[in-house]
Amino acid sequence: MSDFAYVESYAPGEGRRRPRADFLSDAPRLSLNGDWRFRLSPTAAGASDMDDSGWDRLRVPSHWVLEGYDRPLYTNTAYPFPLDPPRVPAENPTGDYRRHFDLPAGWPPDARAVLRFQGVDSCARVWLNGTSLGHSKGSRLPFEFDVTGLLRPAGNLLAVRVHRWSSGSYLEDQDMWWLPGIFRDVELLARPDGCVDDFYVHASYLDGQGTLRVDADRPGTVELPELGVRVPTGVEVTVPVEPWSAESPRLYRGTLTAGGERIALAVGFRTVSIVDGRLLVNGVPVLFRGVNRHEHDPDRGRALDRETMLRDVVLMKRHHINAVRASHYPPHPEFLRLCDEYGLWVVDECDIETHGFIYADWRGNPPDEPAWRDALADRIERMVERDKNHPSVVVWSLGNESGAGAAFGEASRWIRARDPSRPIHYERDRTYRHSDFASVMYPSLDDLDAIGRREEPAPEGVEPGSPDDERRRGLPFLLCEYAHAMGNGPGSLVDYQRILEAHERFCGAFVWEWIDHGLRAPDGGLWHGGDIDHRPSGGRFCLDGLLFADRTPSPGLAEYAKAIEPVEITVAGGRVALRNRYDVVDLSHLRLEWTVEDGGVPVESGSLAVPHLPARGLGSVAMPVVPAGRSERWLTVRAVLATDTAWAPAGHEVAWGQGLISAAAPAPARRGSLDRGPARFDPRTGELVRLGDLTVAGPMLDVWRAPVENDLGQGGRNNLAQAWRTVGLDRMLHRVDEVCVADDRLVVRGRSAPAGRALGLRTELVWEPAGDHAVRLAVTVEPEGDWADVTLPRLGVRLALPAGLARATWFGRGPGESYVDSQAAARVGRFAADIDAMQTPYPWPQENGNHVRTRWLELTGPDLPTLGVRGDPWFDFTVRRWTSEALDRATKPSDLHASDRVWLNVDHAQQGIGSASCGPALPDRYRLPVAPYSFTTVLSVCYSSERHRCTGS
Ligand code: IPT
DSSP, X not given: OOTTGGGGSSOSEESOOOOOOOOOBSSOEEEOOEEEEEEEESSTTOOOOSOOTTSEXXXXXXXXXXXXXXXXXXXXXXXXXXXXXXXXXXXXXXXXXXXXXXXXXXXXXXXXXXXXXXXXXXXXXXXXXXXXXXXXEOTTSOEEEEOTTOOOSSOXXXXXXXXXXXXXXXXXXXXXXXXXXXXXXXXXXXXXXXXXXXXXXXXXXXXXXXXXXXXXXXXXXXXXXXXXXXXXXXXXXXXXXXXXXXXXXXXXXXXXXXXXXXXXXXXXXXXXXXXXXXEEETTEEOOEEEEEOOOOBTTTBTOOOHHHHHHHHHHHXXXXXXXXXXXXXXXXXXXXXXXHHHTOEEEEEOSOBOGGGGGGTTTTOGGGOGGGHHHHHHHHHHHHHHHTTOTTEEEEEOOSSOOOOHHHHHHHHHHHHHOTTSOEEOOSOTTOTTOSSBOOBSOOHHHHHHHHTTOOOOOTTSOTTSHHHHHHHHSOEEEEEESOOOSSOOOOHHXXXXXXXXXXXXXXXXXXXXXXXXXXXXXXSEEOGGGSOOSSOOGGGGOOOSBOTTSOBOHHHHHHHHHTOSEEEEXXXXXXXXXXXXXXXXXXXXXXXXXXXXXXXXXXXXXXXOOOOOTTOEEEEEOOOOOOOSSOEEEXXXXXESSOOSSSOTTOEEEEEEEEEEOOOOOOOOOOOTTTSSEXXXXXXXXXXXXXTEEEEEEEEEOOOOOOGGGBOGGGTTBHHHHHHHHTGGGEEEEEEEEEEETTEEEEEEEEEETTOSOEEEEEEEEEEOSTTEEEEEEEEEEESOXXXXXXXXXXXXXXXXXXXXXXXXXXXXXXXXXXXXXXXOEEEEEEEEGGGGSOOOSSOOSOOOEEEEEEEEEEOTTSOEEEEEEEEEEEEEEESSOHHHHHHOSXXXXXXXXXXXXXXXXXXXXXXXXXXXXXXXXXXXOOBSOOEEEEEEEEEEOGGGTHHHHOO
């Protein structure tokens, strides 16, 4: 046996203390974070030299692959090494870490002491002052060694050997970067005589009363001053309390004192139960409006500091997210303290994923192999013991995507015995015998609806009508992943939410996922998996978050916030109807404000009394009386925080609704003469070449968009972009057949079609005068040939405009981008933005920046006349400095360069976005079939002194 056989042994560790609760106390604690000596070796043998004075320095916590050594690797499902469990490659980058330290003054020299590692990826062997302490695997879980008697007042040497690959890596095949290193805190803890080692807070809630009992392995005293509680450990008390919930995270702070140590307690009273197939907390149903959160930072990987964790929590709270699935491993313990304090329901998931066994047809899958029993049980116990005292943790998850196996039965039995207070989730075992929830990932809307009705078909391998089938149907349903947020999207968030709220069976859902896992590249850009020269690679699949990697919210997050906003406000029939979507609280923490806008210009505003509405209650208030206006008049009602909270200031918007008060008067029909109007055409091609003093080119029929990630359905399924390219929508050729003038109308007939194909789109563009400054364009499109079931990414016209145009002002939906299946977050109003700022910087360039239901648009630039576009009644537009083709070709944002034109797409429609990058096909109603279409638009030109003429606004 070699000296490093432990790396490949099934054993989860050796020499470690038994797992216990994570807590903060006033006992002496020495952080060993900071500057360490570091040397990287190519194999598990590591560095043999005793003298580390010439070694490099490395900050701890960190991942060495993000600090200039070795390189990060990204795989989705496949292991990056041969599937030969429990063996790992001989090339096993191994980092030797050394830390020299002195004990601080006042450190009790003879005290018991514990050395704690909060997380080391993937296997660590540890020595203190030359004594071998043992080793541990299980990257995202803590481990401790008893170091009593091994410390010196000065000149201690802590040596840690970290192996990139170990048997433990087979249990850590999550879809994420493989990032080795000591990436969480290292601490030395003094353990005073008589102190408790582990304790368990049992704090339940029933009918206004909280029942508390703190069990500990040593006698101690529990104090919650606010409740007047002072009891010995092991003794139960019942007192009137306010319950803890994500919406009202009432914590009672206190202490557990034993042996001269004071441990901080943050007690939240709450009871989780499943009654009649529904999940209840404190007796009421709750709905998780959640996200899957990986720990990620573009520079630090999973070595997050507290500030970054807090940013996540605050961003979630501000976007109405009330739940987090800790996908796919227990987060840093500080994150859970923040969830307790700020209020987030947590599904705490174990650091177990064996996805890559799919490439062996699940043969040898660790959860189904006795040899791995201890390793799996070890992880479950370390999670539960560490996190058992957090009120925010309401569900235990046994892991992700690990097939089925006896180990999950053992895990669930162990948890039920140790912690009967929380239900258990595991999605991948289709019998659901070891889960208290039925669960699947990425169902279609129809499938989800059937699940809600408890009418879903029996899963494969489960006999319809069998006891497993019956039991599953009776379980509450937790949608652990849906709405794959890769690139532009996801679409249908509102559709999903409607179904989730329509059936009692649902206890909530978690969008995949919170944040893009882009890593900072040396050139300042971002790396995804495909940027690393290594196979297998998960490519761009790590860029699927609601936040961009730098934590800038994406349009998808705005849409999700709108889909789940806690109050539904409907303005109609003279009333403002309110639906309280909170599960626990009423609306007394909110203020209602209203504004009336005429054509997007505010004309009146005020406030409304907030009706008393209990959780999930309905009510209404009378609408303010406002007369009709000249153009479209909208009433917007906003619910805002009445007072400051921990996560947002007073005035922060939590919900809004709009209603149309009066429609616009029809625009007066303006005739004129085409000759005397602003439009000049090329007589040969019928192309528009000038509009007043604006040089323009076009408009051309345009049916192409740079595919979004969701157009590239996973693994070839739902791959619309491929179907489009096969037909040739990305390379349409345009022919003009006829240009004629009749009755002061210019008619241009032509055909757009791809080379090599017998199909095409016949077009007719009819130009008419519309006053002195405007022309009306009517477009008719007639398909020819057999298009089979191909859809169109977009249908509209594209114009090339002078590059000097710099700013857009529009009346329609905004301010952010919107698509037919993702427009809830966009309100009706008047918006203005620089063209450059209207490009959403998706890390993989793709279609973006669309605006649905635009009534009018003006483009302006210094020293240029204004271009106006009016819809009949609406159009979609995108405006950018590069073409869709250039956007399509680009693979990095840095590939996009301003051309010598501004490109404006005025669309009759654009196809929806969906979430098919990992999920169901785009619903039919959001597709744009090949069919006859006709639409009109009015183009105008005007000069600043007469601007109103441009759009009639
Ligand atoms: C699902 C995984 O659980 C998650 O980690 C992530 O990979 C996601 O897919 C896609 O980004 S598993 C998939 C087979 C549905």
